[in-house]
Amino acid sequence: MWGRVFLLGVLLLLLPCYYYLGDKVWGQREEVRRSIEAGYVIPSKYSRVLALEYKGLLSDFLLLKTITFFGERVVFGQELSQEDWQYIIGSLDAITDLDPYFLDPYILAEGLLTWEAGHYADANRLLEKGLEYRVNDWQLPFFIGFNHFFFLKDFEKGAEYLMMASRLPNSPSFLPGLAARIGYYGDKAHTAVMFLKGVIAQTSDERLKSRLNLRMMALEKAALLEDLVQKYREERGSLPEKIEDLVSGGYIDQIPIDPYGGEWLIMKNGRVFSTSKFVEKLDENTGN
Known part of the structure; x- marks a missing residue:
């Protein structure tokens, strides 16, 4: 009887300590996650040897680690430094060296290095590496072509790669016309929307997909406004002075x-x- 009462009393005393220490541990864990630094990427010539026959498994692990690293920065509202981006680029290089047929790291490279970091040359270099192995995959030349057209303003090169993509098995029927349109017009928001839809369809990471969906939504609105501005010019002979003129003009x-x-x-x-x-924009109160 007294033994049970004693144990109950001890438990009641320990319970507040448990919650107090638990909060401290989670708080410290959060601080650690906030301050985590880019790690060292083992050169692929060594990791291939260390992985033995488990190269595919190691490449899966490294991809998950890279996605997690980026996700932590996003969750805590931290801007990635150039060191962080070099770590991500090095990781994607190592992953594609281990398993050059693995599609996901090429998709991740296109989604992050171009739209998020502006590392167009690194993205294209990784995609060119994939072209050597995934010879029947239309997506890789499609991504390279879009990068040349949209980011690097090289419409001729962009059209060349999109035509290459259009000749590969299972490529969308719109690619030949898109390539011709890029070569003639260039710089259209509609093309960016079409491209992002393709990337989003191939993206499994929900955080990245959410950011790309937001970008696509913005570009769709820009494309709509560009069409209306063009219609205004055709009907009135000049561009509207400000965007509100589209409303006043009906x-x-x-x-x-x-x-x-x-x-x-x-x-x-x-x-x-x-x-x-x-x-x-970061929230001024939370920093997210």
Whole structure:
């Protein structure tokens, strides 16, 4: 009887300690996750030897580690440093050296290194590596072509790679026309939307997919406004002075909101951009 009472009393005393220490541990764990630094990437010439016959398993592990590293930065609202990006690039290089047929790291390279970091040359280099092995995969030349067209403003090179993609098995029927359109027009938001839909369909990481969906939503609005600006010019002989002229002119009921919080601007060539530059703003209170 007294023994049970004693044990109950001890448990009641320990319970507050348990919750107190638990909060401390989770708080310290969060601080560690916030301050985690980019690690060292083992050169693939060594990792291939160490992996023995488990190269595929090691490449899977390294990809998961890379996605987790990027995800931690996003969750805590931390901007990635150049050292962080070099770690991600080195990891993707090691993964594709271990298993050059593995599609996911090429998709990740295209989703992160171009849209998030502006490392277009590194993205194209990794995709070119994949072309040597995934010779019947239309997606890789499609990504390279888009990078040349949209980011590097090399429309001729972009069209060349998209034509290459269009000749590969199971490629979408719109690719030949898209390649011709890029070679002639260039710089259209519609093409970026089409491209992002392809990337999102191939992306399994939910955090990255969410960010790309937000980007696609913004580009769809930009594409709509560009079409209306073009229609305004065709009917009235000049560009609207400001985006609100589309409303007063009866071309649209209201101006769509930029999901990144910016204001739409009309350039001299009729293209529409946003003051947000399609970059997410950090919450001033939480830092996220």
